[in-house]
Amino acid sequence: MTERIDAIRALYAGIPPVECKAGCNACCGPTPCYPEEFEACGGTPGDDVIRVEGGLVLTCTVVDGAPKADCRFAIEGGCGSYENRPLICRLYATAYQTTRGRHTCPEGARSHPLLKADDVRERMRTYLSLGRRRAGAL
Secondary structure (H helix, E strand, O other): OOHHHHHHHHHHOOOOOEOOOOEOOOOOOOOEEOHHHHHHOOOOOOOOOOEOHHHOEEOOOEEOOEEOOOOOOEEOEEEOOHHHOOHHHHHOOOEOOHHHHOOOOOOOOOEOOOEOHHHHHHHHHHHHHHHHOOOOOO
16 A cells, blocks of 8 residues: 555545435545555556656546446446445535535535535645655556
């Protein structure tokens, strides 16, 4: 296990769960995550993965080299890798006034308690800084 995945899992700690409606995947879409998270979800970072800045990859499906506006781990009835979902997914609908309401669940689900926006921002700053760390063998 790499140093980065240990740091990512430490960021997961203390994030309250969101009480999603059973079978919902309304919030799912292409999500940036580190290759270690992608692999934990069951993906294989290969040629059909869109790589973005900072060592991140997108969870979207790729058809003929083009990214689609979906998440390859979303299934009918929810998330196919909920227990291993990336940090971005874990933070969705967890904070007061996140990014002017853009990260609120369309179905009204939210975490209890809600995190302070500053806590979410600090987790994201730390998370993005991990792209500068050596990932180890991937």
